[in-house]
Amino acid sequence: MSVFTPLERPELETFLAPYGLGRLRDFQGIAAGSENSNFFVSLEQGEFVLTLVERGPSDDLPFFIELLDVLHDAGLPVPYALRTTDGEALRSLAEKPALLQPRLAGKHISQPNPHHCQEVGALLARIHLATRNSPLERESDRGLDWMLAEGPSLALKLPEAELPLLRDALAEIQDMKARIQALPRANLHADLFRDNVLFDGPHLAGVIDFYNACSGPMLYDLAIALNDWCSDEEGALDAARARALLGAYAALRPFSAAEAELWPTMLRVACVRFWLSRLIAAESFAGQEVLIHDPAEFQRRLAQRQQVDLPLPFAF
Incomplete structure:
Protein backbone atom coordinates (compact mmCIF):
# COMPACT_ATOMS: atom_id res chain seq x y z
CA MET A 1 0.00 0.00 0.00
CA SER A 2 1.37 3.43 -0.93
CA VAL A 3 0.87 5.06 2.45
CA PHE A 4 4.24 6.32 3.57
CA THR A 5 2.96 7.83 6.83
CA PRO A 6 0.39 5.69 8.68
CA LEU A 7 -2.14 7.39 10.95
CA GLU A 8 -3.79 6.42 14.21
CA ARG A 9 -7.46 7.20 14.77
CA PRO A 10 -7.00 9.51 17.81
CA GLU A 11 -4.50 11.80 16.06
CA LEU A 12 -6.75 11.94 12.98
CA GLU A 13 -9.79 12.84 15.11
CA THR A 14 -7.84 15.67 16.72
CA PHE A 15 -6.75 16.95 13.31
CA LEU A 16 -10.28 16.86 11.87
CA ALA A 17 -12.12 18.52 14.76
CA PRO A 18 -11.44 22.17 13.68
CA TYR A 19 -13.20 21.62 10.33
CA GLY A 20 -16.57 21.27 12.06
CA LEU A 21 -17.63 18.41 9.80
CA GLY A 22 -18.86 16.06 12.49
CA ARG A 23 -17.61 12.82 13.99
CA LEU A 24 -15.11 10.58 12.22
CA ARG A 25 -16.89 7.46 10.98
CA ASP A 26 -14.10 5.66 9.15
CA PHE A 27 -10.85 6.15 7.24
CA GLN A 28 -8.62 4.04 5.04
CA GLY A 29 -5.38 4.44 3.12
CA ILE A 30 -5.49 4.73 -0.66
CA ALA A 31 -3.21 2.22 -2.37
CA ALA A 32 -3.01 4.01 -5.73
CA GLY A 33 -0.72 6.86 -4.69
CA SER A 34 2.98 6.71 -5.58
CA GLU A 35 4.32 9.95 -4.07
CA ASN A 36 2.04 11.13 -1.24
CA SER A 37 0.07 9.45 1.53
CA ASN A 38 -3.67 9.66 0.79
CA PHE A 39 -6.66 8.57 2.87
CA PHE A 40 -10.38 8.33 2.30
CA VAL A 41 -12.05 9.95 5.30
CA SER A 42 -15.74 9.50 6.14
CA LEU A 43 -17.26 12.15 8.42
CA GLU A 44 -20.82 12.78 9.50
CA GLN A 45 -21.16 15.59 6.94
CA GLY A 46 -19.66 13.79 3.94
CA GLU A 47 -16.77 11.99 2.25
CA PHE A 48 -13.31 13.55 1.98
CA VAL A 49 -9.72 12.89 0.95
CA LEU A 50 -6.83 13.67 3.26
CA THR A 51 -3.37 14.11 1.71
CA LEU A 52 -0.07 14.12 3.58
CA VAL A 53 2.46 15.67 1.22
CA GLU A 54 5.61 13.52 1.24
CA ARG A 55 7.61 14.99 -1.66
CA GLY A 56 8.59 18.49 -2.66
CA PRO A 57 9.14 21.68 -0.68
CA SER A 58 6.28 22.77 1.55
CA ASP A 59 6.79 26.31 0.24
CA ASP A 60 5.02 25.18 -2.97
CA LEU A 61 1.80 24.17 -1.22
CA PRO A 62 0.21 27.66 -1.22
CA PHE A 63 0.60 27.53 -5.04
CA PHE A 64 -1.42 24.29 -5.25
CA ILE A 65 -4.09 25.66 -2.94
CA GLU A 66 -4.43 28.87 -4.95
CA LEU A 67 -4.46 27.06 -8.30
CA LEU A 68 -7.23 24.70 -7.21
CA ASP A 69 -9.23 27.65 -5.89
CA VAL A 70 -8.89 29.33 -9.32
CA LEU A 71 -9.98 26.20 -11.17
CA HIS A 72 -12.84 25.53 -8.75
CA ASP A 73 -14.06 29.11 -9.16
CA ALA A 74 -13.96 28.56 -12.96
CA GLY A 75 -16.44 25.71 -12.56
CA LEU A 76 -14.00 22.86 -13.18
CA PRO A 77 -14.48 19.50 -11.39
CA VAL A 78 -11.38 19.66 -9.19
CA PRO A 79 -10.75 19.14 -5.48
CA TYR A 80 -9.92 22.17 -3.38
CA ALA A 81 -8.58 22.70 0.09
CA LEU A 82 -11.23 22.92 2.78
CA ARG A 83 -10.73 25.52 5.49
CA THR A 84 -11.07 25.09 9.22
CA THR A 85 -13.49 27.28 11.12
CA ASP A 86 -10.51 29.64 11.61
CA GLY A 87 -9.84 29.80 7.86
CA GLU A 88 -6.78 27.53 7.75
CA ALA A 89 -6.27 25.49 4.55
CA LEU A 90 -2.71 24.22 4.96
CA ARG A 91 -2.06 22.38 8.21
CA SER A 92 0.27 19.75 9.67
CA LEU A 93 -0.41 16.13 10.62
CA ALA A 94 2.18 13.53 11.66
CA GLU A 95 4.82 16.20 10.99
CA LYS A 96 3.79 16.40 7.31
CA PRO A 97 1.93 19.15 5.45
CA ALA A 98 -1.73 18.11 5.26
CA LEU A 99 -4.73 19.09 3.16
CA LEU A 100 -8.37 18.00 3.47
CA GLN A 101 -10.43 18.06 0.28
CA PRO A 102 -13.89 16.95 -0.82
CA ARG A 103 -14.01 13.45 -2.29
CA LEU A 104 -15.13 13.64 -5.91
CA ALA A 105 -17.63 11.21 -7.42
CA GLY A 106 -16.77 8.69 -10.09
CA LYS A 107 -14.18 6.01 -10.78
CA HIS A 108 -11.04 5.54 -12.83
CA ILE A 109 -11.16 4.19 -16.38
CA SER A 110 -8.51 1.59 -17.16
CA GLN A 111 -9.55 0.93 -20.78
CA PRO A 112 -10.52 4.28 -22.32
CA ASN A 113 -12.43 4.62 -25.56
Missing part, protein backbone atom coordinates in the same frame (compact mmCIF):
# COMPACT_ATOMS: atom_id res chain seq x y z
CA PRO A 114 -12.57 7.65 -27.91
CA HIS A 115 -15.42 9.19 -25.91
CA HIS A 116 -13.37 9.14 -22.69
CA CYS A 117 -10.46 10.71 -24.56
CA GLN A 118 -12.73 13.39 -25.99
CA GLU A 119 -13.84 14.31 -22.48
CA VAL A 120 -10.24 14.46 -21.27
CA GLY A 121 -9.20 16.70 -24.17
CA ALA A 122 -12.00 19.16 -23.49
CA LEU A 123 -11.28 19.24 -19.76
CA LEU A 124 -7.58 19.86 -20.30
CA ALA A 125 -8.34 22.74 -22.65
CA ARG A 126 -10.63 24.27 -20.02
CA ILE A 127 -7.85 24.05 -17.40
CA HIS A 128 -5.49 25.86 -19.75
CA LEU A 129 -8.02 28.50 -20.74
CA ALA A 130 -8.79 29.24 -17.08
CA THR A 131 -5.15 30.17 -16.42
CA ARG A 132 -3.66 31.15 -19.79
CA ASN A 133 -4.04 34.91 -19.35
CA SER A 134 -2.42 35.02 -15.92
CA PRO A 135 -0.78 31.72 -14.97
CA LEU A 136 0.36 31.24 -11.40
CA GLU A 137 4.11 30.82 -11.65
CA ARG A 138 5.78 27.63 -10.47
CA GLU A 139 8.68 25.90 -12.18
CA SER A 140 8.28 22.13 -12.42
CA ASP A 141 10.68 20.09 -10.32
CA ARG A 142 10.48 17.48 -13.10
CA GLY A 143 11.10 19.91 -15.96
CA LEU A 144 13.60 20.12 -18.82
CA ASP A 145 16.54 21.12 -16.60
CA TRP A 146 15.81 18.19 -14.29
CA MET A 147 15.71 15.77 -17.24
CA LEU A 148 19.04 17.05 -18.55
CA ALA A 149 20.60 16.85 -15.08
CA GLU A 150 19.30 13.42 -14.07
CA GLY A 151 19.25 11.71 -17.45
CA PRO A 152 22.98 11.06 -18.00
CA SER A 153 23.53 9.33 -14.64
CA LEU A 154 20.37 7.24 -15.03
CA ALA A 155 21.43 6.29 -18.55
CA LEU A 156 24.54 4.60 -17.14
CA LYS A 157 22.31 2.14 -15.27
CA LEU A 158 20.32 1.10 -18.35
CA PRO A 159 20.91 -2.00 -20.45
CA GLU A 160 23.28 -1.09 -23.25
CA ALA A 161 20.59 -1.65 -25.88
CA GLU A 162 18.40 1.10 -24.34
CA LEU A 163 21.18 3.66 -23.95
CA PRO A 164 21.02 5.20 -27.47
CA LEU A 165 17.28 5.83 -27.13
CA LEU A 166 17.68 7.92 -23.97
CA ARG A 167 20.91 9.58 -25.12
CA ASP A 168 19.32 10.78 -28.36
CA ALA A 169 16.20 11.99 -26.54
CA LEU A 170 18.27 14.02 -24.09
CA ALA A 171 20.21 15.55 -26.99
CA GLU A 172 16.91 16.57 -28.61
CA ILE A 173 15.72 18.17 -25.36
CA GLN A 174 18.95 20.17 -25.14
CA ASP A 175 18.66 21.30 -28.76
CA MET A 176 14.96 22.23 -28.54
CA LYS A 177 14.88 23.65 -24.99
CA ALA A 178 14.65 27.33 -25.95
CA ARG A 179 11.94 26.71 -28.55
CA ILE A 180 9.91 24.59 -26.12
CA GLN A 181 10.09 27.27 -23.43
CA ALA A 182 8.80 29.86 -25.93
CA LEU A 183 5.55 27.97 -26.64
CA PRO A 184 2.19 29.34 -25.37
CA ARG A 185 1.93 28.89 -21.61
CA ALA A 186 -0.64 28.32 -18.88
CA ASN A 187 -0.90 26.31 -15.69
CA LEU A 188 -0.46 22.59 -16.29
CA HIS A 189 -1.75 19.55 -14.45
CA ALA A 190 1.43 17.78 -15.66
CA ASP A 191 0.26 14.31 -14.58
CA LEU A 192 -3.12 13.80 -16.27
CA PHE A 193 -3.02 10.00 -16.34
CA ARG A 194 -5.98 7.63 -16.23
CA ASP A 195 -5.63 7.20 -12.46
CA ASN A 196 -6.04 10.96 -11.95
CA VAL A 197 -9.38 11.29 -13.78
CA LEU A 198 -12.78 10.15 -12.51
CA PHE A 199 -15.76 9.23 -14.68
CA ASP A 200 -19.36 8.96 -13.50
CA GLY A 201 -20.86 6.82 -16.24
CA PRO A 202 -19.90 8.46 -19.55
CA HIS A 203 -19.25 11.87 -18.00
CA LEU A 204 -15.94 13.16 -16.69
CA ALA A 205 -16.70 13.88 -13.03
CA GLY A 206 -13.37 14.95 -11.60
CA VAL A 207 -9.64 15.51 -11.95
CA ILE A 208 -7.41 14.85 -8.95
CA ASP A 209 -3.75 14.94 -7.83
CA PHE A 210 -2.46 18.35 -8.84
CA TYR A 211 0.79 17.96 -6.89
CA ASN A 212 2.88 18.03 -10.09
CA ALA A 213 1.07 21.15 -11.35
CA CYS A 214 3.24 23.98 -12.61
CA SER A 215 3.38 26.75 -15.18
CA GLY A 216 4.71 25.89 -18.62
CA PRO A 217 3.94 25.08 -22.27
CA MET A 218 0.37 23.89 -22.73
CA LEU A 219 1.54 21.49 -25.44
CA TYR A 220 3.63 19.60 -22.87
CA ASP A 221 0.56 18.96 -20.72
CA LEU A 222 -1.31 17.72 -23.78
CA ALA A 223 1.54 15.36 -24.70
CA ILE A 224 1.62 13.90 -21.17
CA ALA A 225 -2.12 13.21 -21.27
CA LEU A 226 -2.16 11.80 -24.78
CA ASN A 227 0.79 9.46 -24.13
CA ASP A 228 -1.20 7.76 -21.38
CA TRP A 229 -4.80 7.93 -22.59
CA CYS A 230 -4.08 7.00 -26.20
CA SER A 231 -1.30 4.38 -26.04
CA ASP A 232 -1.82 0.68 -26.65
CA GLU A 233 -0.03 -2.13 -24.80
CA GLU A 234 3.00 -1.86 -27.07
CA GLY A 235 3.26 1.89 -26.55
CA ALA A 236 1.97 2.87 -30.00
CA LEU A 237 -0.66 5.57 -30.36
CA ASP A 238 -4.25 4.53 -30.99
CA ALA A 239 -5.31 6.86 -33.81
CA ALA A 240 -9.03 6.97 -32.97
CA ARG A 241 -8.48 7.83 -29.33
CA ALA A 242 -5.73 10.33 -30.13
CA ARG A 243 -7.81 12.19 -32.70
CA ALA A 244 -10.75 12.33 -30.29
CA LEU A 245 -8.61 13.87 -27.55
CA LEU A 246 -6.84 16.34 -29.84
CA GLY A 247 -10.02 17.33 -31.66
CA ALA A 248 -11.90 18.10 -28.45
CA TYR A 249 -8.96 20.13 -27.14
CA ALA A 250 -8.48 22.10 -30.38
CA ALA A 251 -12.20 22.93 -30.55
CA LEU A 252 -11.68 25.04 -27.42
CA ARG A 253 -8.07 26.19 -27.87
CA PRO A 254 -6.65 26.24 -31.42
CA PHE A 255 -2.97 25.42 -31.86
CA SER A 256 -0.22 27.73 -33.07
CA ALA A 257 2.16 26.96 -35.95
CA ALA A 258 5.06 26.60 -33.48
CA GLU A 259 3.08 24.02 -31.50
CA ALA A 260 2.35 22.02 -34.65
CA GLU A 261 6.04 21.97 -35.52
CA LEU A 262 7.17 20.86 -32.06
CA TRP A 263 4.40 18.32 -31.44
CA PRO A 264 6.47 15.17 -32.22
CA THR A 265 9.31 16.47 -30.06
CA MET A 266 6.96 17.19 -27.17
CA LEU A 267 5.53 13.68 -27.25
CA ARG A 268 9.08 12.36 -26.85
CA VAL A 269 9.91 14.84 -24.07
CA ALA A 270 6.84 13.71 -22.13
CA CYS A 271 8.00 10.09 -22.43
CA VAL A 272 11.47 10.95 -21.12
CA ARG A 273 10.04 12.74 -18.08
CA PHE A 274 8.15 9.66 -16.85
CA TRP A 275 10.77 7.13 -17.90
CA LEU A 276 13.31 8.93 -15.72
CA SER A 277 11.01 9.54 -12.73
CA ARG A 278 9.91 5.90 -12.75
CA LEU A 279 13.52 4.71 -12.88
CA ILE A 280 14.24 6.83 -9.79
CA ALA A 281 11.15 5.55 -7.97
CA ALA A 282 11.96 1.91 -8.82
CA GLU A 283 15.42 2.31 -7.32
CA SER A 284 14.33 4.35 -4.30
CA PHE A 285 11.43 2.10 -3.25
CA ALA A 286 12.79 -1.30 -4.24
CA GLY A 287 11.57 -3.95 -1.80
CA GLN A 288 9.04 -1.65 -0.11
CA GLU A 289 5.26 -1.99 -0.14
CA VAL A 290 4.84 1.01 -2.41
CA LEU A 291 3.13 1.18 -5.79
CA ILE A 292 5.94 1.35 -8.37
CA HIS A 293 4.98 1.98 -11.98
CA ASP A 294 6.96 0.12 -14.63
CA PRO A 295 9.69 2.36 -16.16
CA ALA A 296 9.81 0.14 -19.26
CA GLU A 297 6.32 1.32 -20.19
CA PHE A 298 7.72 4.73 -21.10
CA GLN A 299 10.83 3.27 -22.68
CA ARG A 300 8.48 1.45 -25.10
CA ARG A 301 6.43 4.60 -25.69
CA LEU A 302 9.53 6.66 -26.40
CA ALA A 303 10.68 4.06 -28.90
CA GLN A 304 7.29 4.26 -30.62
CA ARG A 305 7.44 8.09 -30.74
CA GLN A 306 10.57 8.16 -32.88
CA GLN A 307 8.20 8.43 -35.82
CA VAL A 308 5.00 10.42 -35.18
CA ASP A 309 2.29 10.27 -37.86
CA LEU A 310 -0.33 12.16 -35.87
CA PRO A 311 -0.34 15.90 -36.68
CA LEU A 312 -2.28 18.40 -34.63
CA PRO A 313 -5.88 18.82 -35.85
CA PHE A 314 -5.61 21.96 -37.91
CA ALA A 315 -2.96 20.20 -40.02
CA PHE A 316 -5.34 17.41 -41.08
Whole structure:
Protein backbone atom coordinates (compact mmCIF):
# COMPACT_ATOMS: atom_id res chain seq x y z
CA MET A 1 0.00 0.00 0.00
CA SER A 2 1.37 3.43 -0.93
CA VAL A 3 0.87 5.06 2.45
CA PHE A 4 4.24 6.32 3.57
CA THR A 5 2.96 7.83 6.83
CA PRO A 6 0.39 5.69 8.68
CA LEU A 7 -2.14 7.39 10.95
CA GLU A 8 -3.79 6.42 14.21
CA ARG A 9 -7.46 7.20 14.77
CA PRO A 10 -7.00 9.51 17.81
CA GLU A 11 -4.50 11.80 16.06
CA LEU A 12 -6.75 11.94 12.98
CA GLU A 13 -9.79 12.84 15.11
CA THR A 14 -7.84 15.67 16.72
CA PHE A 15 -6.75 16.95 13.31
CA LEU A 16 -10.28 16.86 11.87
CA ALA A 17 -12.12 18.52 14.76
CA PRO A 18 -11.44 22.17 13.68
CA TYR A 19 -13.20 21.62 10.33
CA GLY A 20 -16.57 21.27 12.06
CA LEU A 21 -17.63 18.41 9.80
CA GLY A 22 -18.86 16.06 12.49
CA ARG A 23 -17.61 12.82 13.99
CA LEU A 24 -15.11 10.58 12.22
CA ARG A 25 -16.89 7.46 10.98
CA ASP A 26 -14.10 5.66 9.15
CA PHE A 27 -10.85 6.15 7.24
CA GLN A 28 -8.62 4.04 5.04
CA GLY A 29 -5.38 4.44 3.12
CA ILE A 30 -5.49 4.73 -0.66
CA ALA A 31 -3.21 2.22 -2.37
CA ALA A 32 -3.01 4.01 -5.73
CA GLY A 33 -0.72 6.86 -4.69
CA SER A 34 2.98 6.71 -5.58
CA GLU A 35 4.32 9.95 -4.07
CA ASN A 36 2.04 11.13 -1.24
CA SER A 37 0.07 9.45 1.53
CA ASN A 38 -3.67 9.66 0.79
CA PHE A 39 -6.66 8.57 2.87
CA PHE A 40 -10.38 8.33 2.30
CA VAL A 41 -12.05 9.95 5.30
CA SER A 42 -15.74 9.50 6.14
CA LEU A 43 -17.26 12.15 8.42
CA GLU A 44 -20.82 12.78 9.50
CA GLN A 45 -21.16 15.59 6.94
CA GLY A 46 -19.66 13.79 3.94
CA GLU A 47 -16.77 11.99 2.25
CA PHE A 48 -13.31 13.55 1.98
CA VAL A 49 -9.72 12.89 0.95
CA LEU A 50 -6.83 13.67 3.26
CA THR A 51 -3.37 14.11 1.71
CA LEU A 52 -0.07 14.12 3.58
CA VAL A 53 2.46 15.67 1.22
CA GLU A 54 5.61 13.52 1.24
CA ARG A 55 7.61 14.99 -1.66
CA GLY A 56 8.59 18.49 -2.66
CA PRO A 57 9.14 21.68 -0.68
CA SER A 58 6.28 22.77 1.55
CA ASP A 59 6.79 26.31 0.24
CA ASP A 60 5.02 25.18 -2.97
CA LEU A 61 1.80 24.17 -1.22
CA PRO A 62 0.21 27.66 -1.22
CA PHE A 63 0.60 27.53 -5.04
CA PHE A 64 -1.42 24.29 -5.25
CA ILE A 65 -4.09 25.66 -2.94
CA GLU A 66 -4.43 28.87 -4.95
CA LEU A 67 -4.46 27.06 -8.30
CA LEU A 68 -7.23 24.70 -7.21
CA ASP A 69 -9.23 27.65 -5.89
CA VAL A 70 -8.89 29.33 -9.32
CA LEU A 71 -9.98 26.20 -11.17
CA HIS A 72 -12.84 25.53 -8.75
CA ASP A 73 -14.06 29.11 -9.16
CA ALA A 74 -13.96 28.56 -12.96
CA GLY A 75 -16.44 25.71 -12.56
CA LEU A 76 -14.00 22.86 -13.18
CA PRO A 77 -14.48 19.50 -11.39
CA VAL A 78 -11.38 19.66 -9.19
CA PRO A 79 -10.75 19.14 -5.48
CA TYR A 80 -9.92 22.17 -3.38
CA ALA A 81 -8.58 22.70 0.09
CA LEU A 82 -11.23 22.92 2.78
CA ARG A 83 -10.73 25.52 5.49
CA THR A 84 -11.07 25.09 9.22
CA THR A 85 -13.49 27.28 11.12
CA ASP A 86 -10.51 29.64 11.61
CA GLY A 87 -9.84 29.80 7.86
CA GLU A 88 -6.78 27.53 7.75
CA ALA A 89 -6.27 25.49 4.55
CA LEU A 90 -2.71 24.22 4.96
CA ARG A 91 -2.06 22.38 8.21
CA SER A 92 0.27 19.75 9.67
CA LEU A 93 -0.41 16.13 10.62
CA ALA A 94 2.18 13.53 11.66
CA GLU A 95 4.82 16.20 10.99
CA LYS A 96 3.79 16.40 7.31
CA PRO A 97 1.93 19.15 5.45
CA ALA A 98 -1.73 18.11 5.26
CA LEU A 99 -4.73 19.09 3.16
CA LEU A 100 -8.37 18.00 3.47
CA GLN A 101 -10.43 18.06 0.28
CA PRO A 102 -13.89 16.95 -0.82
CA ARG A 103 -14.01 13.45 -2.29
CA LEU A 104 -15.13 13.64 -5.91
CA ALA A 105 -17.63 11.21 -7.42
CA GLY A 106 -16.77 8.69 -10.09
CA LYS A 107 -14.18 6.01 -10.78
CA HIS A 108 -11.04 5.54 -12.83
CA ILE A 109 -11.16 4.19 -16.38
CA SER A 110 -8.51 1.59 -17.16
CA GLN A 111 -9.55 0.93 -20.78
CA PRO A 112 -10.52 4.28 -22.32
CA ASN A 113 -12.43 4.62 -25.56
CA PRO A 114 -12.57 7.65 -27.91
CA HIS A 115 -15.42 9.19 -25.91
CA HIS A 116 -13.37 9.14 -22.69
CA CYS A 117 -10.46 10.71 -24.56
CA GLN A 118 -12.73 13.39 -25.99
CA GLU A 119 -13.84 14.31 -22.48
CA VAL A 120 -10.24 14.46 -21.27
CA GLY A 121 -9.20 16.70 -24.17
CA ALA A 122 -12.00 19.16 -23.49
CA LEU A 123 -11.28 19.24 -19.76
CA LEU A 124 -7.58 19.86 -20.30
CA ALA A 125 -8.34 22.74 -22.65
CA ARG A 126 -10.63 24.27 -20.02
CA ILE A 127 -7.85 24.05 -17.40
CA HIS A 128 -5.49 25.86 -19.75
CA LEU A 129 -8.02 28.50 -20.74
CA ALA A 130 -8.79 29.24 -17.08
CA THR A 131 -5.15 30.17 -16.42
CA ARG A 132 -3.66 31.15 -19.79
CA ASN A 133 -4.04 34.91 -19.35
CA SER A 134 -2.42 35.02 -15.92
CA PRO A 135 -0.78 31.72 -14.97
CA LEU A 136 0.36 31.24 -11.40
CA GLU A 137 4.11 30.82 -11.65
CA ARG A 138 5.78 27.63 -10.47
CA GLU A 139 8.68 25.90 -12.18
CA SER A 140 8.28 22.13 -12.42
CA ASP A 141 10.68 20.09 -10.32
CA ARG A 142 10.48 17.48 -13.10
CA GLY A 143 11.10 19.91 -15.96
CA LEU A 144 13.60 20.12 -18.82
CA ASP A 145 16.54 21.12 -16.60
CA TRP A 146 15.81 18.19 -14.29
CA MET A 147 15.71 15.77 -17.24
CA LEU A 148 19.04 17.05 -18.55
CA ALA A 149 20.60 16.85 -15.08
CA GLU A 150 19.30 13.42 -14.07
CA GLY A 151 19.25 11.71 -17.45
CA PRO A 152 22.98 11.06 -18.00
CA SER A 153 23.53 9.33 -14.64
CA LEU A 154 20.37 7.24 -15.03
CA ALA A 155 21.43 6.29 -18.55
CA LEU A 156 24.54 4.60 -17.14
CA LYS A 157 22.31 2.14 -15.27
CA LEU A 158 20.32 1.10 -18.35
CA PRO A 159 20.91 -2.00 -20.45
CA GLU A 160 23.28 -1.09 -23.25
CA ALA A 161 20.59 -1.65 -25.88
CA GLU A 162 18.40 1.10 -24.34
CA LEU A 163 21.18 3.66 -23.95
CA PRO A 164 21.02 5.20 -27.47
CA LEU A 165 17.28 5.83 -27.13
CA LEU A 166 17.68 7.92 -23.97
CA ARG A 167 20.91 9.58 -25.12
CA ASP A 168 19.32 10.78 -28.36
CA ALA A 169 16.20 11.99 -26.54
CA LEU A 170 18.27 14.02 -24.09
CA ALA A 171 20.21 15.55 -26.99
CA GLU A 172 16.91 16.57 -28.61
CA ILE A 173 15.72 18.17 -25.36
CA GLN A 174 18.95 20.17 -25.14
CA ASP A 175 18.66 21.30 -28.76
CA MET A 176 14.96 22.23 -28.54
CA LYS A 177 14.88 23.65 -24.99
CA ALA A 178 14.65 27.33 -25.95
CA ARG A 179 11.94 26.71 -28.55
CA ILE A 180 9.91 24.59 -26.12
CA GLN A 181 10.09 27.27 -23.43
CA ALA A 182 8.80 29.86 -25.93
CA LEU A 183 5.55 27.97 -26.64
CA PRO A 184 2.19 29.34 -25.37
CA ARG A 185 1.93 28.89 -21.61
CA ALA A 186 -0.64 28.32 -18.88
CA ASN A 187 -0.90 26.31 -15.69
CA LEU A 188 -0.46 22.59 -16.29
CA HIS A 189 -1.75 19.55 -14.45
CA ALA A 190 1.43 17.78 -15.66
CA ASP A 191 0.26 14.31 -14.58
CA LEU A 192 -3.12 13.80 -16.27
CA PHE A 193 -3.02 10.00 -16.34
CA ARG A 194 -5.98 7.63 -16.23
CA ASP A 195 -5.63 7.20 -12.46
CA ASN A 196 -6.04 10.96 -11.95
CA VAL A 197 -9.38 11.29 -13.78
CA LEU A 198 -12.78 10.15 -12.51
CA PHE A 199 -15.76 9.23 -14.68
CA ASP A 200 -19.36 8.96 -13.50
CA GLY A 201 -20.86 6.82 -16.24
CA PRO A 202 -19.90 8.46 -19.55
CA HIS A 203 -19.25 11.87 -18.00
CA LEU A 204 -15.94 13.16 -16.69
CA ALA A 205 -16.70 13.88 -13.03
CA GLY A 206 -13.37 14.95 -11.60
CA VAL A 207 -9.64 15.51 -11.95
CA ILE A 208 -7.41 14.85 -8.95
CA ASP A 209 -3.75 14.94 -7.83
CA PHE A 210 -2.46 18.35 -8.84
CA TYR A 211 0.79 17.96 -6.89
CA ASN A 212 2.88 18.03 -10.09
CA ALA A 213 1.07 21.15 -11.35
CA CYS A 214 3.24 23.98 -12.61
CA SER A 215 3.38 26.75 -15.18
CA GLY A 216 4.71 25.89 -18.62
CA PRO A 217 3.94 25.08 -22.27
CA MET A 218 0.37 23.89 -22.73
CA LEU A 219 1.54 21.49 -25.44
CA TYR A 220 3.63 19.60 -22.87
CA ASP A 221 0.56 18.96 -20.72
CA LEU A 222 -1.31 17.72 -23.78
CA ALA A 223 1.54 15.36 -24.70
CA ILE A 224 1.62 13.90 -21.17
CA ALA A 225 -2.12 13.21 -21.27
CA LEU A 226 -2.16 11.80 -24.78
CA ASN A 227 0.79 9.46 -24.13
CA ASP A 228 -1.20 7.76 -21.38
CA TRP A 229 -4.80 7.93 -22.59
CA CYS A 230 -4.08 7.00 -26.20
CA SER A 231 -1.30 4.38 -26.04
CA ASP A 232 -1.82 0.68 -26.65
CA GLU A 233 -0.03 -2.13 -24.80
CA GLU A 234 3.00 -1.86 -27.07
CA GLY A 235 3.26 1.89 -26.55
CA ALA A 236 1.97 2.87 -30.00
CA LEU A 237 -0.66 5.57 -30.36
CA ASP A 238 -4.25 4.53 -30.99
CA ALA A 239 -5.31 6.86 -33.81
CA ALA A 240 -9.03 6.97 -32.97
CA ARG A 241 -8.48 7.83 -29.33
CA ALA A 242 -5.73 10.33 -30.13
CA ARG A 243 -7.81 12.19 -32.70
CA ALA A 244 -10.75 12.33 -30.29
CA LEU A 245 -8.61 13.87 -27.55
CA LEU A 246 -6.84 16.34 -29.84
CA GLY A 247 -10.02 17.33 -31.66
CA ALA A 248 -11.90 18.10 -28.45
CA TYR A 249 -8.96 20.13 -27.14
CA ALA A 250 -8.48 22.10 -30.38
CA ALA A 251 -12.20 22.93 -30.55
CA LEU A 252 -11.68 25.04 -27.42
CA ARG A 253 -8.07 26.19 -27.87
CA PRO A 254 -6.65 26.24 -31.42
CA PHE A 255 -2.97 25.42 -31.86
CA SER A 256 -0.22 27.73 -33.07
CA ALA A 257 2.16 26.96 -35.95
CA ALA A 258 5.06 26.60 -33.48
CA GLU A 259 3.08 24.02 -31.50
CA ALA A 260 2.35 22.02 -34.65
CA GLU A 261 6.04 21.97 -35.52
CA LEU A 262 7.17 20.86 -32.06
CA TRP A 263 4.40 18.32 -31.44
CA PRO A 264 6.47 15.17 -32.22
CA THR A 265 9.31 16.47 -30.06
CA MET A 266 6.96 17.19 -27.17
CA LEU A 267 5.53 13.68 -27.25
CA ARG A 268 9.08 12.36 -26.85
CA VAL A 269 9.91 14.84 -24.07
CA ALA A 270 6.84 13.71 -22.13
CA CYS A 271 8.00 10.09 -22.43
CA VAL A 272 11.47 10.95 -21.12
CA ARG A 273 10.04 12.74 -18.08
CA PHE A 274 8.15 9.66 -16.85
CA TRP A 275 10.77 7.13 -17.90
CA LEU A 276 13.31 8.93 -15.72
CA SER A 277 11.01 9.54 -12.73
CA ARG A 278 9.91 5.90 -12.75
CA LEU A 279 13.52 4.71 -12.88
CA ILE A 280 14.24 6.83 -9.79
CA ALA A 281 11.15 5.55 -7.97
CA ALA A 282 11.96 1.91 -8.82
CA GLU A 283 15.42 2.31 -7.32
CA SER A 284 14.33 4.35 -4.30
CA PHE A 285 11.43 2.10 -3.25
CA ALA A 286 12.79 -1.30 -4.24
CA GLY A 287 11.57 -3.95 -1.80
CA GLN A 288 9.04 -1.65 -0.11
CA GLU A 289 5.26 -1.99 -0.14
CA VAL A 290 4.84 1.01 -2.41
CA LEU A 291 3.13 1.18 -5.79
CA ILE A 292 5.94 1.35 -8.37
CA HIS A 293 4.98 1.98 -11.98
CA ASP A 294 6.96 0.12 -14.63
CA PRO A 295 9.69 2.36 -16.16
CA ALA A 296 9.81 0.14 -19.26
CA GLU A 297 6.32 1.32 -20.19
CA PHE A 298 7.72 4.73 -21.10
CA GLN A 299 10.83 3.27 -22.68
CA ARG A 300 8.48 1.45 -25.10
CA ARG A 301 6.43 4.60 -25.69
CA LEU A 302 9.53 6.66 -26.40
CA ALA A 303 10.68 4.06 -28.90
CA GLN A 304 7.29 4.26 -30.62
CA ARG A 305 7.44 8.09 -30.74
CA GLN A 306 10.57 8.16 -32.88
CA GLN A 307 8.20 8.43 -35.82
CA VAL A 308 5.00 10.42 -35.18
CA ASP A 309 2.29 10.27 -37.86
CA LEU A 310 -0.33 12.16 -35.87
CA PRO A 311 -0.34 15.90 -36.68
CA LEU A 312 -2.28 18.40 -34.63
CA PRO A 313 -5.88 18.82 -35.85
CA PHE A 314 -5.61 21.96 -37.91
CA ALA A 315 -2.96 20.20 -40.02
CA PHE A 316 -5.34 17.41 -41.08
